[in-house]
Amino acid sequence: MMFRKILYPTDFSDCAVKALEYVKKLKGAGTEEVVLVHVMDVRGIATMTTGVAWSGEATALSYEGEREVQEMMRANIEKKLEELKTEIEAVGLKVSVKAVDGIPFREILKIAEDEDVSLIALGSHGKSNIMEKLLGSVSEKVIRDSKRPVLVVKRDPI
């Protein structure tokens, strides 16, 4: 059952979209189930809300603003995940959805173990170029520490 259950983490970047095409195609090689995952990067939120706090607005307001922005982001993510679920189910694969907070590579590796997936399929580069340059890409760290096979789909040359 080498390709039976695939963990597909997405940050909705172009590269992740491209990786999904490979996931769908793997049905022919025995894929039955996809674990569709989005990790909301807690470090990203911290940076963003610090940005708000430093913008000169009243702190109490920015705290409210922060909560509102987070709620909007969460609603948006859930909507996108539902759309992707429908898209993947359309090719005849079973889909479970997980939206979690954390440090992406850690959560991805944890879910890979918890769900006992056959393979992790992901894009080589996410949305946050700056974060990736500072911290290394999520895919690099997933590949390094994963016990399971990893399919890395590279981004298109710019």
Place this chain on the structure above:
Amino acid sequence: MMFRKILYPTDFSDCAVKALEYVKKLKGAGTEEVVLVHVMDVRGIATMTTGVAWSGEATALSYEGEREVQEMMRANIEKKLEELKTEIEAVGLKVSVKAVDGIPFREILKIAEDEDVSLIALGSHGKSNIMEKLLGSVSEKVIRDSKRPVLVVKRDPI
């Protein structure tokens, strides 16, 4: 044609053997052709023959010995590649074989481009643990610089 033509580099390590099982299984996802590659690491040969030269034997003899060892290694590699070719053909895939000298990740990336492969499938760790610790693993460098998707099969936990 996401999985049509796969570049499968092997150093005959356990991890590479494991990766081959994934390659065979990808036939169901549209794989038709496998480019089976072994790169004889020129740095490895240098180390080995320097070892012979430093062993205290006559230099002229060690030069002859070096040639002889290299020829034996090459014959052995060709035999192994032929066996693998037969094994891959047995599942109904077309196979072309390449045995080249060079620095493995560079040759792998070059062949990936020259052969316009859809995917590179390889083991995460090769035979030479010491070389990998010094220089980084071949798979790391292939993933970093490849324009094409890479399937990395991790070695079994030790």
